Amino acid sequence: MSERPRVWVSQPLFDDIVARLGEYFEVDATAAVTQHTPEAANAALRRADGALVTLNDPIGAAQIAGATRLRAIANVGVGYNNLDVPALSAAGILASNTPDVLTETTADFGWALMMATARRVGEAERWLREGHWQRWSFDSLLGSDVHGATLGILGMGRIGQAIARRAVGFGMRTLYHNRSRLPEAVERECAASYVGFDELLARADHLILVLPYSPQSHHLIDAAALAKMQPHATLTNIARGGIVDEDALCDALEHNRLAAAGLDVYEGEPKLNPRLLQQRRVVLTPHIASGSLATRRAMVSLAVDNLIAALGYGPDAGRPPSPLNAPVRAGESVG
Ligand code: GLV
Numbered sequence: 001m002s003e004r005p006r007v008w009v010s011q012p013l014f015d016d017i018v019a020r021l022g023e024y025f026e027v028d029a030t031a032a033v034t035q036h037t038p039e040a041a042n043a044a045l046r047r048a049d050g051a052l053v054t055l056n057d058p059i060g061a062a063q064i065a066g067a068t069r070l071r072a073i074a075n076v077g078v079g080y081n082n083l084d085v086p087a088l089s090a091a092g093i094l095a096s097n098t099p100d101v102l103t104e105t106t107a108d109f110g111w112a113l114m115m116a117t118a119r120r121v122g123e124a125e126r127w128l129r130e131g132h133w134q135r136w137s138f139d140s141l142l143g144s145d146v147h148g149a150t151l152g153i154l155g156m157g158r159i160g161q162a163i164a165r166r167a168v169g170f171g172m173r174t175l176y177h178n179r180s181r182l183p184e185a186v187e188r189e190c191a192a193s194y195v196g197f198d199e200l201l202a203r204a205d206h207l208i209l210v211l212p213y214s215p216q217s218h219h220l221i222d223a224a225a226l227a228k229m230q231p232h233a234t235l236t237n238i239a240r241g242g243i244v245d246e247d248a249l250c251d252a253l254e255h256n257r258l259a260a261a262g263l264d265v266y267e268g269e270p271k272l273n274p275r276l277l278q279q280r281r282v283v284l285t286p287h288i289a290s291g292s293l294a295t296r297r298a299m300v301s302l303a304v305d306n307l308i309a310a311l312g313y314g315p316d317a318g319r320p321p322s323p324l325n326a327p328v329r330a331g332e333s334v335g
Pocket of ligand 1: 078102
C-alpha cells in the first residue's frame with residue numbers, strides 16, 4: 001500500500017473539522033498558536049503534500065524552497081496577501097482561500113466598528129469603567145450620526161456590497177469606489193453610486209475600507225488622502241493594516257483633521273503603532289471581523305474541502321471550491 005499523503009496544519013484550528021483531513025492524509029498538526037520562522041515553515045512544508053495555513057503564515061519562495069512534494073496550500077481567510085501566489089503557481093502549487101462564507105459576518109462587524117467609532121463606544125466604556133461617571137450630563141461623549149449620513153465604501157467586492165445593503169436600512173447615501181464599476185443592476189440592489197477616489201474621500205461622512213491589500217493599495221490612505229476627508233468624518237478599516245499610513249492617521253486625529261477611526265487591522269500586527277494606543281477617538285479591535293464562531297468554523301471547513309480536493313481526494317477531487325490559481329499539476333492525485 002502506498003504511503004498516505006502528508007498535510008501540515010500550521011495553527012490550531014477546530015479539531016473536529018480538521019479531523020476530516022485524517023480520512024485521507026497523515027496530519028502534522030501544530031498544537032499551539034505559533035509564529036513560524038521561514039525556516040520552520042520551510043521544514044514543515046518540505047515534508048508535506050499540502051498545508052492548511054492562516055493569514056499569520058507568510059508562504060512564499062523561502063517557505064516553499066525545496067518542497068518538492070507540495071501541491072496545495074489552503075489559506076483559512078479570504079484575504080491572501082500572506083501568499084505569494086505567483087511563486088506558488090510557478091512551483092505547481094494550487095492555492096485557495098475562503099471567500100463567501102465570511103461575507104455577512106464581516107459586513108456585520110464593519111458596521112459594529114463603524115458605529116462604535118461614530119458613537120464613541122470604546123471611549124465611553126473606558127470612561128465609565130475608570131469611574132468618571134458622577135452624574136448624567138447632556139453633552140458628554142457626543143458622537144456623530146450614522147443614519148442619514150453619507151457612507152463611503154472603498155472596495156466594492158462581496159463584503160463591500162454586503163455593507164452597502166445594510167446601509168439602506170439606515171437611510172444612508174452610499175458612495176463607493178472600486179477598481180471597476182459594478183454592473184448597474186448590482187449598484188441598484190446595493191443602492192450605491194460609483195464615484196472617483198477623491199470624491200469618495202471628500203464626500204464620505206463615514207469611510208470604510210474593504211479593499212484587498214496589494215502593492216497598489218499600500219498606504220493608499222496616506223496624509224494626502226486624509227487631507228481630502230472632512231474633519232467630522234470617521235475612517236473604519238476592516239481590510240488590511242498596510243492600506244493606512246498609521247502615522248499620518250495619528251497626525252490627522254491629533255490635529256482634528258479627522259474625527260475618529262475604527263481599526264481592526266494594523267500594519268505590523270499583532271504589534272501596534274504605539275501612537276494608536278494614545279488616541280482617544282480610536283476604537284481598536286484585534287483582527288476579529290470574521291470572528292463569529294459559526295463563520296470561523298465555516299472558513300476552516302471550506303479550507304479543509306479545498307485541501308482535500310486540491311490533493312485529488314473527496315467528492316470534489318481535482319476541483320477545489322475556491323482556487324486562487326490553476327497551476328499545471330493541480331488536481332493530480334498524489335495517492
Ligand atoms: C481576514 O482578514 C480574512 O482575510 O479572512
